[in-house]
Amino acid sequence: MKKLPLSTQIFIALILAIFAGIALTSHASLAVTYIKPFGTIFLNLIKWIVGPLVFFSIMAGVISMRDIRKVGSIGAKTVVYYLCTTAFAITIGLFFANLFRGFFPVLQTTDLSYEASASVNFMDTLVSMFPSNFIAPFVNANMLQIIVASLLIGFALLLLGGENVRDFSAVETLNDIFLKAMEMIVQLSPIGVFCLLCPVVAENGPAVLGSLAKVLLVAYIGYVVHAVVVYSLSVKFAAGMSPLDFFRGMLPAIMFAFSSASSVGTLPINMECTEKLGADKDISSFVLPLGATINMDGTAIYQGVCSIFIASCYGITLTFPQMITIVLTATLASIGTAGVPGAGMVMLAMVLQSVGLPVDGIALVAGVDRIFDMGRTTVNITGDASCAIIVSALERKKAQRVKA
Numbered sequence: 001m002k003k004l005p006l007s008t009q010i011f012i013a014l015i016l017a018i019f020a021g022i023a024l025t026s027h028a029s030l031a032v033t034y035i036k037p038f039g040t041i042f043l044n045l046i047k048w049i050v051g052p053l054v055f056f057s058i059m060a061g062v063i064s065m066r067d068i069r070k071v072g073s074i075g076a077k078t079v080v081y082y083l084c085t086t087a088f089a090i091t092i093g094l095f096f097a098n099l100f101r102g103f104f105p106v107l108q109t110t111d112l113s114y115e116a117s118a119s120v121n122f123m124d125t126l127v128s129m130f131p132s133n134f135i136a137p138f139v140n141a142n143m144l145q146i147i148v149a150s151l152l153i154g155f156a157l158l159l160l161g162g163e164n165v166r167d168f169s170a171v172e173t174l175n176d177i178f179l180k181a182m183e184m185i186v187q188l189s190p191i192g193v194f195c196l197l198c199p200v201v202a203e204n205g206p207a208v209l210g211s212l213a214k215v216l217l218v219a220y221i222g223y224v225v226h227a228v229v230v231y232s233l234s235v236k237f238a239a240g241m242s243p244l245d246f247f248r249g250m251l252p253a254i255m256f257a258f259s260s261a262s263s264v265g266t267l268p269i270n271m272e273c274t275e276k277l278g279a280d281k282d283i284s285s286f287v288l289p290l291g292a293t294i295n296m297d298g299t300a301i302y303q304g305v306c307s308i309f310i311a312s313c314y315g316i317t318l319t320f321p322q323m324i325t326i327v328l329t330a331t332l333a334s335i336g337t338a339g340v341p342g343a344g345m346v347m348l349a350m351v352l353q354s355v356g357l358p359v360d361g362i363a364l365v366a367g368v369d370r371i372f373d374m375g376r377t378t379v380n381i382t383g384d385a386s387c388a389i390i391v392s393a394l395e396r397k398k399a400q401r402v403k404a
């Protein structure tokens with residue numbers, strides 16, 4: 001029999017995980033004790049490979065470009081695209097949250113307690129981007145520092161090698177080694193998806209059907225609309241790609257992101273999907289790791305929906321200027337909280353503080369944050385992929401104009 005495609009295997013595993021999770025709802029401890037550890041092992045392997053894979057793939061990409069100015073051009077396009085789509089995302093989140101505000105449950109806000117993490121501003125993030133130790137970025141899985149380190153060494157190799165950049169074949173060899181290791185790990189994706197998702201469904205099934213179901217529904221409507229409208233239009237008009245082909249090619253990464261709720265963990269599969277869709281390898285190896293760190297479209301939608309929901313629970317109606325403040329804060333915070341653990345919650349605290357809403361309101365949604373996270377991670381990685389494809393198309397057009 002012909003082997004099933006990886007996307008089909010992951011989809012089957014996802015469906016089985018949902019049914020198994022529902023069956024184990026009354027025995028969630030069994031799923032957590034005996035199934036989740038295997039999902040954790042798989043995710044650990046993914047996280048282990050991501051650091052060196054990003055380091056050597058970006059370095060190899062810089063060398064293959066042979067021009068530091070081209071790297072700057074790609075970086076500028078990438079950051080502008082990410083900021084624009086994040087602004088669209090938070091606007092969509094606010095729109096649907098206001099549209100369905102009357103359907104939101106009004107929960108008790110007395111005795112709520114939530115301790116916000118220390119505020120992280122852009123300058124703090126800027127300083128933390130530059131590593132003070134060569135090994136520490138890999139130990140701490142700090143993607144921004146790994147990206148900066150790989151760029152610096154890549155630039156150094158370009159300047160050192162001059163015209164003889166082909167002499168640095170060792171970088172390509174190391175990149176190929178980690179790519180092959182990634183392929184081996186990715187083959188375990190169906191098992192990993194099942195073991196990661198089943199305990200989540202078993203633990204959170206009743207919560208999803210509870211009082212916050214309407215809030216979750218509105219957030220997921222925002223996720224779907226943003227992905228279908230913004231990304232479809234982007235790849236269609238900027239890259240000339242059929243949206244159906246784009247989403248069909250992205251299915252393995254989308255399903256893995258939904259089950260794992262990890263943008264960094266999905267990175268190897270996302271790189272594979274975008275290259276199959278026609279993105280240039282050197283561009284995707286730069287754009288995707290950066291996006292996994294700073295691009296948070298799904299998280300921005302979550303900010304908008306949760307801000308309106310928390311405000312309604314406190315009996316507060318946000319004004320139009322306050323909503324503009326939320327858009328600006330969430331857009332800038334997507335970079336300001338880059339690389340911070342639990343960035344979604346940190347961003348939400350910053351957004352609430354920017355418009356004077358009680359940060360304690362985060363406790364209202366913290367219980368089902370994992371369910372929000374599954375959807376927002378899926379949107380985040382899909383946005384990263386659309387950027388890789390669009391930037392690749394723009395760079396090809398630029399090269400054609402130069403030749404002409």
